[in-house]
Amino acid sequence: MLSGSAPGDKKDSSFRRKILSSQFAVLATPEEQRPVDGKRVSRDPETRSVSLLEQKRKVVSSSIDVPHTRRSEEEADMDKVTAAMVLTSLSTSPLVRSPPVKVSEGLSNSWKDNGPAVPFTPSSNSSSGGYWSWSAPSDQSNPSTPSPPLSADSFKPFRVPSLGGVGSGPTGPEDPSLDDQDGTSLLFDEPIPRKRKNSMKVMFKCLWKNCGKVLSTTAGIQRHIRTIHLGRSCDSDCSDGEEDFYYTEIKLNTDSVADGLSSLSPASPSVLSPPPPPPSPLPPLSQPPDSHRPPPPSNAKEPHVGGTTPLSRSAPSALYLIHTDHAYQATAPVSIPSSSSNSADSASTSFTPTNSSGFSISWQSPPVTFTGKTVSPSKSQGFGEQRSQTISVLSSPPRAATALSRKVRGEGKKCRKVYGMENRDMWCTACRWKKACQRFTD
DNA sequence: AATGCCGGGCA
DNA sequence: TGCCCGGCATT
Known part of the structure; x- marks a missing residue:
């Protein structure tokens, strides 16, 4: 009344x-x-980006065979070329992975094409030697580049930044392998969680087989290589610079991680680019960057090709972080893409939709989103379960759960x-x- | 602004 | 329990 x-x-x-x-x-x-679900979701823009962290990690290839002979100029050129390619590709890759979600539209396609189905997991095994071909990136336009076939392989080494996500968990398994090779792997695991402060310490690690000695100065490491491994006694002058090939710069920690998360988000698009430069593992050496790459390549498929290695690693780490956040983002993720650029990233995108239907998954797939998931897969399932993963992710963040509820x-x-x-x-x-x-x- | 609906209030 | 509606998420 x-x-x-x-x-x-x-x-x-x-x-x-x-x-x-x-x-x-x-x-x-x-x-x-x-009956159930009934809640409305509220999304937050909070997380954003996680994607880029990669740069932070610079680790390098761990084990390298040492080529005793120096490369001729030709090779050098080749290396440069490869290096360039790699860099380009990498730069792109980030987009993929981080923004994955949002980007999914455009990129997703690419992904799929490459190896969509590829189940991420399996595909990786191949070890072809290709360094990389990822091409995924749409833009890249490298006509000449050979990427297509190899691509699959290449991923593996790199860790499948993007693919992994998509697929499933192949990555998981892979990680270990990578790590195994070197102790460096440890860095990955730990870093993420631990590293947060800015320590920025730079060390130089001897890549000689079975050595792994780490010194704090280039001079020291060079001397170590020269004397211990190359058997040269003369000090600096004698060297032809070959030492550079046998050691790598390692950065311990970096605030970048922290920064990366926060700052990166917005930049997601550009994400990749930034990382490489600053952190630059190679440059420090003073020697031609190229030199690094060469060594690994010589090995043939050694995953870690110099240049790539660092990146590859970074990628992984990034993923971890990312997915961590994802959880939070789970809620909002999807939305991001559409309108808000910055927050967009949240990969969670996929989640929201997923929700009730239970099968929306299909559309989720695109979401590279799974990058995050990549991680989980490694642990438990190999597949099929995005859902579960999702769940796990969600679990972390309380809010995520809610998100699912409101029916689309x-x-x-x-x-x-x-x-x-x-x-x-x-x-x-x-x-x-x-x-x-x-x-x-x- | 229009829709679609959840969460609640009221009888 | 049936009716409604405030409000919020989406489109």
Whole structure:
């Protein structure tokens, strides 16, 4: 009684009751369907980016065979070329992975093409020697580049930044392998969690087989290599610079990680680019950057080719971090892409939709989102389970859970649209009550 | 702004 | 329990 029906009523309650009751009773099924989930999601833009962290990690290839001979200029050129390619590709790759979600549209395609199905997992095994071909990146346009076939392989070494995500968990398994080779691997695991401060320590690690000596100065490491491994006694002059090939710079920690997360997010797009430069593992040496790469290559498939190595690693680490965040983001992720650029990243995108249907997965796939997932897979399943992964992720963040709930609005027209406000009486009861439409369920 | 619906209030 | 509606998420 009280509520007055005054001015405010937009709708008339007047007619509604009568008609319906009689004729429509039929269609209206008095029950409410939606038992569960019912909550609305609120999204947060909080997390953003995680994607890029990669740069932070600079580790390098761990084990390298040492080529005793120095490369001729030709090789050098080759290396340069490769290096360039790698860099380019990498730069792109980031996009993929981090923004994956959002980007999914465009990129996703690419991904899929390459190895979409590739199940991430399996594919990786190949070890072809290709360094990389990832090409994924749409833009890259490298006609000449050979990437296609090899690509699969290449990923593996790199860790499948993007693919991994997609697929599943292949990555997981791989990680270990990489790590195994070197002790360096340790860095990855730990760093993420631990590293947070800015320590920025740079060390030089001897890559000579079975050596692994780490020194804090280039001079020291060079001397070590020269004397211990190359058997040269003369100090500096004698060297032809070959020592450079046998050691690598290692950065311990970096605040970059922290920064990366926060700052990166926005930049996601550019993400990659930035990382490489600053952190630059190679440059420090003073020697031609190229030199680094060469050594590894010589080995043939050694994963870690100099230049790539660092990146590859970074990628992984990034992933970890990312997925960590993902959890949070799970909620909002998806939305990001569409409108808000910065927050967008949240990979979680996939999640939201996923929700109720249980199978929306299909669309999730694109989400590279899974990058994050990549991680999880490694642990438990190999596949099929994005869902589970998702869950796990969600678990971390409380909010994520909620997100799932609200059902996605069906695209089909509902009573309101079909009959219009004028014919409100023709609506199903649920619609009249502003509940989920029972007549036109999706 | 229009829709679709959840979460609640009221009778 | 049936009706409604405030409000919020989405489109």
